[in-house]
Structure formats: structure tokens, C-alpha cells
Amino acid sequence: MCGVADLDVVYVVQGSVKYPKQRSWHPERIHICQDCHGRGETPVDQWYVNHVRWTRVVGRGQLMPPTPCEYCGLRFIRNADPLLKRMTCSASCLTSLSDSRNAARGNKGSDQPCQTCGTQITTGRADSRYCSPKCRQKAYRQRSSIGSRNGR
Ligand SMILES: [Zn+2]
Ligand SMILES: [Zn+2]
Ligand SMILES: [Zn+2]
Structure with a gap:
């Protein structure tokens, strides 16, 4: 929200973003710098200036020391969470991480169409019978719309 691209430590916070042409705030995890964190949550009159606001640091427990993201290496600070298994700075890093782990584990798929x-x-x-969750969804939807017709 403040040019976090060049920071080497970010705070991962629960925030909301208002995109152009949209009326509602979209809840999102955002990265903010130490300065912004120190200033506390975004005051109401600032929301509409930046179209970004944040309310609290993500997680339930104590504030953690800076931890490198397991995927991109960005050091981030968040609250510890007993349920947390993988330390990544963002949801997209977590997705990429599990993808790369699947690949590393030798999950090369079924090699079937x-x-x-x-x-x-x-x-x-x-x-696996489908190349992606999207295709699995699609097949599932087709199957349920066809009803009880059994392929073969
Ligand atoms: Zn900042
Ligand atoms: Zn990351
Ligand atoms: Zn497919």
C-alpha cells in the first residue's frame, strides 16, 4: 500500500482494497511496511485517499519475528498461528509452494489425457483423471446436469 515492492521486511495484515469502479471493499491480505504498521490501523478518513485500509496483523497468536517466505524468500512478520504449517508471505506463494512440492515429490500426473x-x-x-481442478469441476458439473446417465 506504500510501495512495498522494495521492502525487505513486510507486515502481513488483514485489510481491504477498493478497486476502481467498484463500490464495495474487497477483503484482502496486504503487505505493509514497518512505518505503516507503527502508525496503527488506517484511520477512516485515510481509507478513501489510498483505497486501501488495514485493520490487524494476520494470525491469532503472538507477533512473530521476521520469517522468510518459504517460496519467494521475502521476510514477513505476522502473528503466529497454531494451525499454520507453511510460512509463506501470501496465498499465491502458498499455492506456488504446494505446486512445486507436488512436482518435487514426483507427482507427474497420470500421463493420461x-x-x-x-x-x-x-x-x-x-x-488423476483431470489436468486441473477447473476441468474436474467442469466434469462434475456436466455429470450432475446429465443426471444419472452412466457413461458405459
Ligand atoms: Zn508503508
Ligand atoms: Zn512469498
Ligand atoms: Zn483438462
């Missing part, structure tokens, strides 16, 4: 789109399945479990 996806049952929805026909693409060779090269990621995920060896028994």
Missing part, C-alpha cells in the same frame, strides 16, 4: 479437455496430465497424483 484429461477427461475434460484431453490435455496430457503432467502434474498431480498418478491417478
Whole structure:
């Protein structure tokens, strides 16, 4: 919210972002700098200036020391959370991390064509029938709209 791109330590906070042409605030985890964190949550009259506001540091427990993101290496500060297993700075890093871990574990997919789109399945479990969650969804929706018709 304040040019965090160049910071080497960020606070991960629960915030809201208002996108242009949208009326409502969109809840989002955002990164803020130490200065912004020190200033406390965004005062109401500032919300509409930056179209970004933050309310609290993410997590339930104590404030953690700066921890490098397991995926991108960015050092971030958040509250500890007993349920937390992987330390990543953002949801997208967590997704990328699990993707790369799946790949590293030798999950090369079934090497079969996806049952929805026909693409060779090269990621995920060896028994996967779809190339992506999207295709699985699509197949599921088709199946339920066809009803009880059994393929073969
Ligand atoms: Zn800042
Ligand atoms: Zn990261
Ligand atoms: Zn597919």
C-alpha cells in the first residue's frame, strides 16, 4: 500500500482494497511496511485517499519475528498461528509452494489425457483423471446436469 515492492521486511495484515469502479471493499491480505504498521490501523478518513485500509496483523497468536517466505524468500512478520504449517508471505506463494512440492515429490500426473479437455496430465497424483481442478469441476458439473446417465 506504500510501495512495498522494495521492502525487505513486510507486515502481513488483514485489510481491504477498493478497486476502481467498484463500490464495495474487497477483503484482502496486504503487505505493509514497518512505518505503516507503527502508525496503527488506517484511520477512516485515510481509507478513501489510498483505497486501501488495514485493520490487524494476520494470525491469532503472538507477533512473530521476521520469517522468510518459504517460496519467494521475502521476510514477513505476522502473528503466529497454531494451525499454520507453511510460512509463506501470501496465498499465491502458498499455492506456488504446494505446486512445486507436488512436482518435487514426483507427482507427474497420470500421463493420461484429461477427461475434460484431453490435455496430457503432467502434474498431480498418478491417478488423476483431470489436468486441473477447473476441468474436474467442469466434469462434475456436466455429470450432475446429465443426471444419472452412466457413461458405459
Ligand atoms: Zn508503508
Ligand atoms: Zn512469498
Ligand atoms: Zn483438462
